[in-house]
Amino acid sequence: MSTVDQIQNLTDKEYKWGFVTSVDEDRLPKGLSEDVVRVISAKKNEPEFMLEWRLKAYRYWVTLEKEQAEPKWANVKYPAINYQDMVYYSAPKKKPTLQSLDEVDPEVLRTYEKLGIPLLEQQRLAGVAVDAVFDSVSVATTFKEKLSELGIIFCSFSEAVLNHPDLVKKYLGSVVPYTDNFFAALNAAVFSDGSFVYVPKGVRCPMELSTYFRINAAETGQFERTLIVAEEGAYVSYLEGCTAPIRDENQLHAAVVELVALDDATIKYSTVQNWYPGDKDGKGGIYNFVTKRGKCLGKNSKISWTQVETGSAITWKYPSCILQGDNSVGEFYSVALTNNRQQADTGTKMIHIGKNTKSTIVAKGISAGYGQNTYRGMVKILKGAAGARNYTQCDSLLIGDKCGAHTFPYIEVKNASARMEHEASTSKIGEDQIFYLQQRGITKEEAVSMIINGFCKTVFRELPMEFAVEAQKLLSISLEGSVG
Amino acid sequence: MSLLEIKDLHVKVENNEILKGIDLTVNAGEVHSIMGPNGSGKSTLAQVLARRESYNITKGEVLFNGKDLLAMKPEEAACEGLFLAFQYPVEIPGISNAYFLRAAVNAVRKHRGEEELDAIDFLPLLKEKMRLLEMDERFLNRPVNEGFSGGEKKRNEIVQMAILEPKLAVLDETDSGLDIDALKIVSQGVNAMRNKNRAFVLVTHYQRLLNYIVPDYVHVLVNGRIVKSGGPELALELEDKGYAWTEAEPVGARR
Numbered sequence: 004m005s006t007v008d009q010i011q012n013l014t015d016k017e018y019k020w021g022f023v024t025s026v027d028e029d030r031l032p033k034g035l036s037e038d039v040v041r042v043i044s045a046k047k048n049e050p051e052f053m054l055e056w057r058l059k060a061y062r063y064w065v066t067l068e069k070e071q072a073e074p075k076w077a078n079v080k081y082p083a084i085n086y087q088d089m090v091y092y093s094a095p096k097k098k099p100t101l102q103s104l105d106e107v108d109p110e111v112l113r114t115y116e117k118l119g120i121p122l123l124e125q126q127r128l129a130g131v132a133v134d135a136v137f138d139s140v141s142v143a144t145t146f147k148e149k150l151s152e153l154g155i156i157f158c159s160f161s162e163a164v165l166n167h168p169d170l171v172k173k174y175l176g177s178v179v180p181y182t183d184n185f186f187a188a189l190n191a192a193v194f195s196d197g198s199f200v201y202v203p204k205g206v207r208c209p210m211e212l213s214t215y216f217r218i219n220a221a222e223t224g225q226f227e228r229t230l231i232v233a234e235e236g237a238y239v240s241y242l243e244g245c246t247a248p249i250r251d252e253n254q255l256h257a258a259v260v261e262l263v264a265l266d267d268a269t270i271k272y273s274t275v276q277n278w279y280p281g282d283k284d285g286k287g288g289i290y291n292f293v294t295k296r297g298k299c300l301g302k303n304s305k306i307s308w309t310q311v312e313t314g315s316a317i318t319w320k321y322p323s324c325i326l327q328g329d330n331s332v333g334e335f336y337s338v339a340l341t342n343n344r345q346q347a348d349t350g351t352k353m354i355h356i357g358k359n360t361k362s363t364i365v366a367k368g369i370s371a372g373y374g375q376n377t378y379r380g381m382v383k384i385l386k387g388a389a390g391a392r393n394y395t396q397c398d399s400l401l402i403g404d405k406c407g408a409h410t411f412p413y414i415e416v417k418n419a420s421a422r423m424e425h426e427a428s429t430s431k432i433g434e435d436q437i438f439y440l441q442q443r444g445i446t447k448e449e450a451v452s453m454i455i456n457g458f459c460k461t462v463f464r465e466l467p468m469e470f471a472v473e474a475q476k477l478l479s480i481s482l483e484g485s486v487g
Numbered sequence: 488m489s490l491l492e493i494k495d496l497h498v499k500v501e502n503n504e505i506l507k508g509i510d511l512t513v514n515a516g517e518v519h520s521i522m523g524p525n526g527s528g529k530s531t532l533a534q535v536l537a538r539r540e541s542y543n544i545t546k547g548e549v550l551f552n553g554k555d556l557l558a559m560k561p562e563e564a565a566c567e568g569l570f571l572a573f574q575y576p577v578e579i580p581g582i583s584n585a586y587f588l589r590a591a592v593n594a595v596r597k598h599r600g601e602e603e604l605d606a607i608d609f610l611p612l613l614k615e616k617m618r619l620l621e622m623d624e625r626f627l628n629r630p631v632n633e634g635f636s637g638g639e640k641k642r643n644e645i646v647q648m649a650i651l652e653p654k655l656a657v658l659d660e661t662d663s664g665l666d667i668d669a670l671k672i673v674s675q676g677v678n679a680m681r682n683k684n685r686a687f688v689l690v691t692h693y694q695r696l697l698n699y700i701v702p703d704y705v706h707v708l709v710n711g712r713i714v715k716s717g718g719p720e721l722a723l724e725l726e727d728k729g730y731a732w733t734e735a736e737p738v739g740a741r742r
Binding site for chain 2: 433434435436438439440441442443444445446447449453454456457458459460461
């Protein structure tokens with residue numbers, strides 16, 4: 004049987020995180036209205052400014068909805084979403100505030116353990132501080148005290164609104180305003196939680212900060228919001244992981260992430276996205292419509308995005324950098340895999356404003372099955388960005404002959420001193436490569452996974468060690484059965 | 488028992504019969520050379536032995552160590568001790584030579600029920616083999632065959648053979664694209680591995696290689712059939728008279 008035939012056997016992939024946890028939920032009825040926005044805000048005891056902001060966002064979103072301004076330009080296809088047919092708030096029923104992990108519903112903790120994130124244990128092991136978001140609310144944050152000794156704030160967004168309102172007020176919407184786009188407006192109106200990180204001047208965060216997002220409830224949208232601020236000379240590395248149960252209906256995940264880096268600050272943001280991708284026929288799966296953007300506000304600041312996107316039925320996501328400070332650096336390293344009927348339209352925007360700003364884009368797309376993978380990127384060099392530099396590399400790897408890879412790079416240069424490099428390649432995973440490895444005793448599955456890992460190496464290199472290992476495993480699992 | 492027994496092997500690619508009844512017996516310790524003009528089926532034979540899937544075997548039988556080779560997957564044949572030095576070694580971007588070779592060695596060791604080697608045990612072993620083939624250590628960390636010159640790729644094949652220690656090594660036109668110095672190094676590598684338990688099948692166009700690796704038997708493959716077999720002197724005769732001579736006068740050992 005030829006490789007092409009075997010590739011067509013592309014079916015027995017299983018999603019291993021698809022279980023449902025039975026916890027009592029506190030959920031609102033389906034539908035979205037001003038009242039729903041008010042209830043969400045009230046449930047969180049939010050100060051007036053938050054409610055005001057949410058309402059403004061909601062009203063703006065309503066105008067967009069009327070104009071049917073949901074973005075349609077992406078290279079993805081899905082039936083119209085009925086925004087009144089979903090739940091906008093769901094939380095594990097618990098005491099209103101959790102003082103420690105002991106108070107978290109044991110079922111929820113068990114869920115995280117199944118996912119390989121034993122929070123209780125993580126508390127003891129030095130290394131990664133975890134914030135866990137279950138459906139819409141943050142259930143546990145570890146290492147909080149240790150971090151606060153350094154002046155680092157790492158907490159759920161709700162807590163930040165209550166305990167650090169000035170910081171939230173100052174930076175919320177400063178990178179992604181609610182008017183940015185349809186999904187950003189929706190998120191601003193109804194977001195229920197997320198993570199907040201603040202690293203003070205001159206502090207290097209001694210551990211990786213990590214948030215684990217889990218959608219559990221049915222028919223629920225997850226709208227979380229993350230805000231990370233690194234003051235002058237600060238450094239922080241942040242990781243994000245996500246999974247969801249197997250459900251037949253599609254679920255919407257519309258998150259917003261805002262990063263702000265001041266002078267000489269560095270923020271490294273890594274994502275391993277593994278939302279439920281739907282079954283092999285494209286039934287179910289998460290619509291992952293996410294707005295992520297970082298602002299290099301200060302000179303010599305740096306924001307680096309690394310993403311490994313293996314999940315979701317549809318991914319619509321462009322982690323971007325606004326390079327405002329002189330000499331600031333933006334990076335985007337991405338691996339996006341689409342198998343079966345998955346669709347991804349992902350890439351980045353690098354907006355060069357400051358002098359001598361530098362950006363690097365390395366995007367690797369892998370398509371298997373009937374998967375459709377699109378890289379969409381924009382590099383914009385504004386007039387004042389003298390000496391700006393960009394390097395872009397887009398590589399696509401095809402497995403089988405029913406999938407697709409598409410590349411849409413946009414380049415806009417307004418300053419003649421800018422230097423741009425763009426490299427792109429598309430290749431098919433070669434039968435001769437597989438045979439070569441097999442002839443050396445390596446099985447076909449291992450051979451494919453080795454070739455893919457080699458293809459993704461420049462991106463994996465950017466991930467923190469443990470994450471890189473997880474990402475490699477995830478790719479192999481996501482491609483299980485796609486070859487031979 | 489012979490190490491390799493090919494009996495009446497017929498192979499088709501699409502609708503063309505490429506091999507039209509090959510018989511060949513190779514015993515442990517022997518070196519056989521298969522010579523023939525372009526398109527005679529030499530490389531097909533090498534690839535079929537290594538179990539490449541795109542060939543349609545219509546008739547015949549191949550026993551390797553007494554086992555049915557044609558029932559094996561490529562990786563099984565490799566683990567059983569069959570090695571193919573590729574005519575065109577393939578590039579694997581992003582995977583270092585050292586990592587790849589350790590994965591290969593460990594796959595074979597696992598198959599034999601031996602313990603897998605970690606990087607610390609493996610590296611000195613690999614470095615030793617590389618020295619033997621005068622390959623710079625910087626090749627360890629370079630991606631498999633990527634950016635290698637033709638000669639470096641061929642030497643890398645022999646490094647792999649040296650470290651995998653196969654029972655039967657099939658060298659598919661390893662001499663093509665080699666300059667005389669590289670040819671000597673490769674030949675030394677092969678000769679150093681000759682022993683009573685190991686056999687070689689050298690597939691080649693030219694007699695040149697056989698000056699350095701002296702075979703026990705030479706077979707002439709023309710149009711899918713072995714038309715002549717003999718000792719090393721047959722290669723010299725071929726060099727002299729050309730392949731047309733064998734076609735015009737098909738009086739071989741296997742008529």
